[in-house]
Amino acid sequence: MGRAPCCDKANVKRGPWSPEEDAKLKDYIEKQGTGGNWIALPHKAGLRRCGKSCRLRWLNYLRPNIRHGDFSEEEDNIICSLFASIGSRWSVIAAHLHGRTDNDIKNYWNTKLKKKLIATMAPPPPHQLVAIASSSLSPSSSHYNMTNNLPPYNPTISTNQLISPHLSPHQEMMMTMMDQQQQQLLYKEAMDSLVNSPNSNKLIMSHQEDSHAQSTNKGIMLLSDVRSGSSTTSTVTRVKMEQHDHHHEERSMQDYGMEEINHLISSSCTSSSSNSLWFDENKTEDTFMLYY
DNA sequence: AACTCCAGCAACCGCGTTGTC
DNA sequence: GGACAACGCGGTTGCTGGAGT
Structure with missing residues (x-):
């Protein structure tokens, strides 16, 4: 009814x-x-x-004291920072801007501010993160599955959870602007690029155990830069994973050859009939990042 | 001048929440 | 505590006017 x-x-x-x-x-x-x-x-x-x-x-x-148009730089900043932290709760954002309505802010965001932010996104430096993935894999579990069996993007995890201290404010903004489909697409592209990179001797892999995220859900993938889409992700040449206990370990491609990674990937395929064996429920939450 | 396209914005719609009986 | 009514919010729609062809 x-x-x-x-x-x-x-x-x-x-x-x-x-x-x-x-x-x-x-x-x-x-x-x-x-x-x-x-x-x-x-x-x-x-x-x-x-x-x-x-x-x-x-x-x-x-109603009295309504203001329309001409958002100031300060108002822009407030909207951006609130959007990054609470998302599209326009009424809450409007409460922080005297005389502005939620509808006004929503329209302003959708028609101007979002575009303005994208336009002002500075090109990332060479070492900047292209992608961040979080999974419940242990690096020793040999379950990295990045070829034809990409791990599923997990939409049950909120964007806010995905935003990590590794991201600049601009990157956080970009993430909040991406829908899950975009994130999934770019994530797949990044993974494809990683696996198919002809410049495999530049691939470095290390490990980070993300104790902060251990209690959270698993199998999430976050792409922090959408500025250049696939062309950016196609230049992925390194994977870096950092130990949360400050014991940083970086291994060159001599340590982790592309074949080895592919082996790790394929080994996960054989351990499950599912094409999405991305998670190991018993493992800790790990984070790995793709650099270029 | 006529037409098309598109950005901007006002208004609507539907759903979750809250209040009342 | 359940049912219903009303409110409030966020997403979406569609109208309008200006720019481009």
């Missing part, structure tokens, strides 16, 4: 508000208040409008 409509749609006016309607609504609310009942308000105010529509019009346009 569907939800009952909030009003009789056949008898309410829809579409843009006329100045007369605005005046009626404004006048009524200024004199009588909303009465705590938006559904009854349009009838009392003599408007043939849905209560929801009246509420929206009042909150987004008619």
Whole structure:
């Protein structure tokens, strides 16, 4: 059974508000208040409008001290930082910006600020992370599975969980702007690039045990730079994994040849009939990064 | 001048949450 | 505590006006 409509749609006016309607609504609310009942308000105010529509019009346009347009640099920064930390909770973000409505901020973000951020993304330095993957693999488990059996992207993990201290604020912003499909796609590209890299002698692998993430879910993949898409990820030449206990261990490709990695990958394939044996529930959460 | 495309924005829709009986 | 009504929020839609051809 569907939800009952909030009003009789056949008898309410829809579409843009006329100045007369605005005046009626404004006048009524200024004199009588909303009465705590938006559904009854349009009838009392003599408007043939849905209560929801009246509420929206009042909150987004008619109420006092509303500001429109011309977001300042400071407001941009607030929006960006809040978006990076709490996501698209526009009402919460709006609460931090005096006179701005959630709808305004949402529109501003979708039409301008997001593009502005992408445009101002500085080219990453050569050592910058291309991708970060987190899995519950142990590096000794020989379960890296990166050829034809890519580990599944795990959408159950929130973006916020994915954002790690390894990322710059800009990279965090980029991640929050990517949907899961984009993340999955870039992740696959990065993995393909890694496995298929002809310049295999540049591949370095070490290990990091991420104790902070041990209690979290597993099998997530995070790509931190989407600026150049596949062309960027195709230049992946190194994998670096760092020990969480500060015992950094970096092994050159002499230690981890491409064949060895492929062997590690393929060995995981044989240990399960599934093409997604990416996780080992008994292992600790690890993080590895792809550098270029 | 006519047409198409597209960015920007106002408004709508549907769902989760909260309040009331 | 369950049912229902209303609110509030975020995602989406569609209208409008300006730019480009």
